[in-house]
Amino acid sequence: MTKVLLFFGILLILFACEPLTETFDDYSCIKYQANKIKDIPVPDSGIKVMTWNIRFGAGRILWFGESCGKRVIMTKEETILHLDSLAAKINEIKPQILMLEEVDISSKRSAYIDQIQYLLDKTHLNYGVYSSDWKSQFIPSDGLGKMDDGQGILSVWQLEDIQRHDLPLRGDIDALTKYFYKRYCIVSAKVKAPGIDNLYAMALHFVAFSVDDTKQKHVAKLMEIVNKMNAENKKFILGGDFNLLPPNAKQTDYCIEDMCTWESYHQPGDDPQHKEGSYYTPEITWMQDVFDNLKPSLALSDYALNPVKYYTHGTNPELFWDRTIDYLFSNSDWVTNSHKVHQEAWHISDHAPVVATWRVK
Amino acid sequence: MATSFCLKGNEFDRSNLFIDNAYPESSGKIDVSMFKLSSYQLNEKLKIKAHPLYFFLNPSIELNWLHKANDKSAFATYHKISYPSLMLNFVKKEGTLGIISNEFEIPQMIAIGNGILYSSSFGQDSYWTAKAGIEFSLGGSELDDRTAIDLPVVAPRDEVYYRNYGFNVALSVESHFAGKFRYVVMTEGFLFPADGSRFYWENSLKLVWKISNKFELCGGAFLAYGQYEFGNQWHLLPALDFNWKFN
Secondary structure: OHHHHHHHHHHHHHOOOOOOEOOOOOOOOEEEEOOOOOOOOOOOOEEEEEEEEOHHHOOOOOEOOOOOOOEOOOOHHHHHHHHHHHHHHHHHHOOOEEEEEEEEOOOHHHOOOOHHHHHHHHOOOOEEEEEEEEEEEEEOEOOOEEEEEEEEEEEOOOEEEEEEEEOOOOOOOOHHHHHHOOOOEEEEEEEOOOOOOOEEEEEEEOOOOOOOOHHHHHHHHHHHHHHHHHHOOOEEEEEEEOOOOOOOOOOOEOHHHHOOOOOOOOOOOOOOOOOOOOEOHHHOOOOHHHHHHOEEOOOHHHHHHOHHHHOOEOOOOOOOOOEOOEEEEEOOOEOOOOOEEOOOOOOOOOEOOEEEEEEOO | OOOOOOOOOOOOOHHHOOOOOOOOOOOOOEEEEOOOOEEEEOOOOEEEEEOOOHHHOOOEEEEEEEEEEOOOEEEEEEEEEEOOHHHHHHOEOOOEOOOEOOOOOOOOOEEEEEEEEEEEEOOOOEEEEEEEEEEEEEOHHHOOHHHOOOOOOHHHHHHHHHHOEEEEEEEEEEEEEEOOEEEEEEEEEEEEOOOOOEEEEEEEEEEEEEOOOOEEEEEEEEEEEEEEOOEEEEEEEEEEEEEEEEO
16 A cells, blocks of 8 residues: 555656746736835826836846847846946836836846845835746756746835736747747736726836737737726726837838847848848837827827937947837826936936826826 | 656665665676766775766766675765866857856866765665765866856756865665565755855655666656755656666
8 A cells, every 4th residue: 555655646746847937827926015115105196107128137238138249147246236226217217106127036147136126125116016927947048047037017006906918929939949938928907006096007028029920919919908908997007118119110120230240131142131129110010009099108299200319229338229119108198298218327228218197187 | 757667576686776875786787877877896895986978078987995894784985076167168058058158167177075875774675875975176266156057956966166065965765665666765965064055955756667687767756955046946856767787
């Protein structure tokens, strides 16, 4: 009898093995709270909202993945230095709701620092939620190792009813790469701001390097979520890195700007002809749906008058921002002319923080 | 990934143990496994151990020196030297299968380990082995901490290069289970006291299936605990191995 039990015991525990990569079939978002709760304001006529892709606290280092660099793993000291710069800028701007993209909570590349907790403890913000979109025990590529990277929402007010909304996987990569690759998502949470019912914040990060219609599917999924929220009479503020240009952008091809010294594009015989993540021409209409159905903090007409003023991203740290791919939207009104891109934050991330004031009704 | 094997077996003797042990091997016998070192009895006192496949990528050699043996028990010391730089450089690369980032340099390093082994029998066809040792590294002070491979099985065996020295203690038991099956239970702890200290603990429970006098299969579970740079973590993994004997 002992031997039979032993046999089945072994079988049972073997089925308990944890997978190498999280596929988010049964994933729960994480709630955070600052170690010390600071002032909890009562909103007056507006709520200051910010969205920022913080590039996992890498500052402007030449990281191998997207800036023609060789760096992969930061030291703890340099990660903290970058996070302190992020915290200082957040404290300067003082948003009441902050959407973060590319935030690490336990990744080897950023010294395993929990960046959500770090920023909550170093800023005026009190509460946070996090949803991973890239979580793996060990990525056997380029020395990346352990990874937990995703989106977060930080707020001075409590957050509840947190949900992760899966986005379609990239369709243009092989199965092995797909298994270890990012699984993009939108994270939403109800903001318990005093005097405001049913207000939700959403943070998103669309796929960056797909060359098929994955991004279009991401937009379609977003509109599904938006329609559902509208049907449920929920007010929401949405911010994020869409990796898509405004539909009236004049320049749509950044292959040459983003090209590394050893790469070649647009020449006869080049394969591929265009750099992944830099050729927006076939995608130029994909944001139209979002602009048509939601209220942007930045009107397309304002953008058209002076696009440079609203650029939010640049891949080359030696050059200025050169495109707009980060936005704020709502199904309710913004305070007129409140949209601002803090382009002076050049050295802190490869994306600029985007701020606007949401009108409280 | 689990494998369980069901065949009939018969008695085994102490020269055919799956667990690490202090007993001398049968004369002329060599065995080859995926994960265990192969051992060969040089003379009545000395046993040499190395992995015939991995040696060329991860050179490591161990000598077991038998000091005392009788019908029931044996006492030996072990002395080993390892050279990990070759393997670490092999997995340091850009792209897929780059386990260590190519931005780092791997210095020339060796690790030297010494310890004691005591094996004894109990009951019928049951054996246990206790092992304790110390290991220290030379050349590891130039190794960047960010090259650490924070995975079970690997981390406790590489930690000595980051922390200069460490201790390990192990206890293993092997006994007849049923027919051609034996069971093996092992527990091993690794302690690295320097620089804030790190501790790892491994446990395994396996069944060894004697398919023939020359070939055995082993399957089971491996439970590991580790204090990694990112925090403490348990891992439950499948354990698979084979044993191919040459006389």
